[in-house]
Amino acid sequence: MSLPTKLKPGKDLMAKEILRDPKVVNLITDLLVETTGDYFIGNCEWTNGTRCDMVLEPKNDFSDLPPLIVEVQHTVSKLFMKKAIGYCLQAYKRYHNDPIILIICLEKLNQDIHHHVKPSKFPGVFSYFSQPWAEECYIISKESIKDNLLIPLNPLVALGSFFTNLSLSLTDHPFKIDSTIQYLYTLTVLQHQISTINKDIPLSFIDFQLVEYEKFMTLSKTLNEPQLEEAVNDAKSRALTIKRKYEELFTAESSNKRSTSVFQPPITSTTTTTVDRNGSKHEEAMEFVAEYKRKATEQGKRMSWIACLQEGNDLNLWNYKNSESLRQQFLKYIKKGKLKETNPDNM
Known part of the structure; x- marks a missing residue:
């Protein structure tokens, strides 16, 4: 051994x-x-x-x-x-x-x-x-x-x-x-083996998804369905983002592993992490919310902050406590003039 x-x-x-x-x-x-x-x-x-x-x-x-x-x-x-x-x-x-x-x-x-x-x-x-x-x-x-x-x-x-x-x-x-x-x-x-398996399984699954998305893209073009093509392209983009986050996660763990085999209580945190409040990370998160909100408006739907929060969590974009915290941060972002709000009623 x-x-x-x-x-x-x-x-x-x-x-x-x-x-x-x-x-x-x-x-x-x-x-x-x-x-x-x-x-x-x-x-x-x-x-x-x-x-x-x-x-x-x-x-x-x-x-x-x-x-x-x-x-x-x-x-x-x-x-x-x-x-x-x-x-x-x-x-x-x-x-x-x-x-x-x-x-x-x-x-x-x-x-x-x-x-x-x-x-x-x-x-x-x-x-x-x-x-x-x-x-x-x-x-x-x-x-x-x-x-x-x-x-x-x-x-x-x-x-x-x-x-x-x-x-x-x-x-x-x-x-x-x-x-x-x-x-x-x-x-x-x-x-070491478990760490390798944990890394490979989600990445392999995402790669499989990306192959399937390519097939759907080809099909949507053949059927001349631009809306389907756009939806598939959006799903593909999200999958690529998740893959990148996974790769960053496992790279970080190789130098500073924090996960434990014994229960570890959560660290008390503020509404957002320091990283979320600074620079490009926060910009990326707010742009994601803006795009999510824009699509909801175009489809005639109310903005679902709970669903937006969950999707952002899946992409590892932030660390907000709840959907109201996310909504308040987005409002502050708009008030600072960093983003023009086109539909303030859909909040």
């Missing part, structure tokens, strides 16, 4: 994908707080604009369980630890409870940090002074696990060994017979 080069152990994308797996989440919570099934992946973006790798949030707001922060870092230095302290302070501000932070050091544990660590109650895990900014600060590194590499591996040691060992193939890993190591390699391959 071999991994793609881009998913080599130690790569940031792969590490974050692994950590979000429900079994890995339970592995971490079982060892750190002796419970499973009581956490979900929370919002990793803090109010001060910083972002950590993963936050595990107790499902029960009234439990005494602390929030857990997991960081995967190539080099653990003083500068990084200052960032980690900032994450913990933000977690306390959000949850009113001191967090436990687990840092997985992929490559280098700087001496100025190594000098201050000590063995923790967990085998293969260092403890770092954390008062008063966290309940506990744990560090897993090559140095912490080197004296605890006995089969069967402690699950946290196995996690550290998987991340710090650069073997692309399971057969090349020194502890390939360990069940946790085997699971982590299998998980990485499966996630």
